[in-house]
Amino acid sequence: MAEILVTGGAGFIGSHLVDALLAAGHGVRVLDNLSMGKRSNLPLDNPNLQFIEGDVADAEVVAKAVAGCMGVAHLAAVASVQASVDDPVATHQSNFIGTLNVCEAMRQHGVRRVVYASSAAIYGNNGEGVAIDEATAKAPLTPYAADKLASEHYLDFYRRQHGFEPAVFRFFNIFGPRQDPSSPYSGVISIFTQRAQQGLPISVFGDGEQTRDFFYVGDLIALLMQALLAETVVAEPVNVGWNQAVSLNQLLTEVGALCAGLPPVTHLPARAGDIRHSRADNARLLAHYQMPQQTPLHEGLRQLLGM
Numbered sequence: 592m593a594e595i596l597v598t599g600g601a602g603f604i605g606s607h608l609v610d611a612l613l614a615a616g617h618g619v620r621v622l623d624n625l626s627m628g629k630r631s632n633l634p635l636d637n638p639n640l641q642f643i644e645g646d647v648a649d650a651e652v653v654a655k656a657v658a659g660c661m662g663v664a665h666l667a668a669v670a671s672v673q674a675s676v677d678d679p680v681a682t683h684q685s686n687f688i689g690t691l692n693v694c695e696a697m698r699q700h701g702v703r704r705v706v707y708a709s710s711a712a713i714y715g716n717n718g719e720g721v722a723i724d725e726a727t728a729k730a731p732l733t734p735y736a737a738d739k740l741a742s743e744h745y746l747d748f749y750r751r752q753h754g755f756e757p758a759v760f761r762f763f764n765i766f767g768p769r770q771d772p773s774s775p776y777s778g779v780i781s782i783f784t785q786r787a788q789q790g791l792p793i794s795v796f797g798d799g800e801q802t803r804d805f806f807y808v809g810d811l812i813a814l815l816m817q818a819l820l821a822e823t824v825v826a827e828p829v830n831v832g833w834n835q836a837v838s839l840n841q842l843l844t845e846v847g848a849l850c851a852g853l854p855p856v857t858h859l860p861a862r863a864g865d866i867r868h869s870r871a872d873n874a875r876l877l878a879h880y881q882m883p884q885q886t887p888l889h890e891g892l893r894q895l896l897g898m
């Protein structure tokens with residue numbers, strides 16, 4: 592059976608995709624350096640799963656992992672925008688060189704289909720106050736965003752030059768179980784919910800009026816499965832959001848209601864390069880993919896909190 596490679600498959604989004612692929616009867620390889628991912632996110636006793644501990648910045652390892660696969664979901668990256676601001680050189684290895692290595696390995700081994708996890712971060716603040724469509728001017732404000740945008744351009748080059756079938760998704764803010772809250776660089780929902788459950792103080796960077804378009808991981812996986820397995824893919828990048836803006840202050844209210852109150856909340860200066868408002872125009876997504884009914888934020892939070 593030809594397998595599907597999931598880079599970053601031991602991480603938050605990747606491990607949910609691995610579960611879905613295995614449940615649908617596919618063979619899966621995971622390449623992950625465990626910088627954020629965990630073995631415990633993977634069903635390692637499943638004979639249809641092969642786990643390779645390695646780095647996407649290592650071309651040889653990537654070539655071995657790609658050989659013989661029918662498609663790749665390239666999710667491995669340092670997902671934290673702030674980490675890229677703090678250490679642009681290290682994150683570039685994962686976030687850009689990793690993509691290039693995946694492309695070269697695919698070209699070498701004749702693999703064409705690749706699902707790529709790009710990001711709303713590439714629009715910078717150009718979406719201020721409006722729903723951002725895919726044609727919105729790009730304004731990568733951070734090394735993270737620059738690497739994602741460059742990766743998109745390279746995937747498009749390989750599409751034109753080498754017949755690749757890239758399905759490029761610009762994820763807005765994905766949340767759900769297994770998003771690791773343990774680093775200050777982690778996704779805001781994982782941090783706020785964990786701290787509220789444990790009664791630990793919460794830090795808000797800025798006034799809390801910044802907004803995000805939060806998207807439950809289960810809804811995302813349904814999309815990634817289609818993109819990996821469909822006959823054809825949409826050639827242009829596709830936004831993944833619900834066209835809904837939720838402020839951090841609104842999020843805190845929701846979390847407080849579910850956790851029987853909030854711990855003390857302090858405000859710190861806004862982060863450098865932090866985006867103020869982020870909301871997806873998702874017309875292209877809805878036109879081309881069969882999307883499940885939206886898991887509302889409240890319901891997604893309940894799942895995350897194990898309620």
Ligand code: NAD
Pocket residue numbers: 598599600601602603604605622623624625626627628629645646647648665666667668669670671684685689708709710711761762763764765766770771778
């Ligand atoms: P995550 O940190 O849980 O997953 C990333 C995985 O990649 C981790 O398991 C990590 O160990 C692995 N990894 C990192 N660098 C690696 C390297 N050099 N070699 C091999 N493995 C490496 O984060 P996630 O939220 O699941 O993110 C998955 C992908 O989606 C990333 O590309 C991220 O940039 C992208 N994305 C995420 C969001 C979001 O809201 N979570 C939004 C937009 C884009």
Ligand code: UD1
Pocket residue numbers: 670671672709710711712762763764765776777778779780782794795796797801803839862865866869
């Ligand atoms: C997130 C993703 C990034 C993705 C982008 C797409 C993570 C870690 N980051 O970045 O991969 O490309 O969405 O839109 O998954 N905040 C606080 N307190 C905290 C933590 C965060 O106030 O303790 C604030 C941040 O300053 C920011 C907001 O919450 O304003 C969201 O932060 P974060 O969850 O890190 O996400 P993004 O930076 O939007």
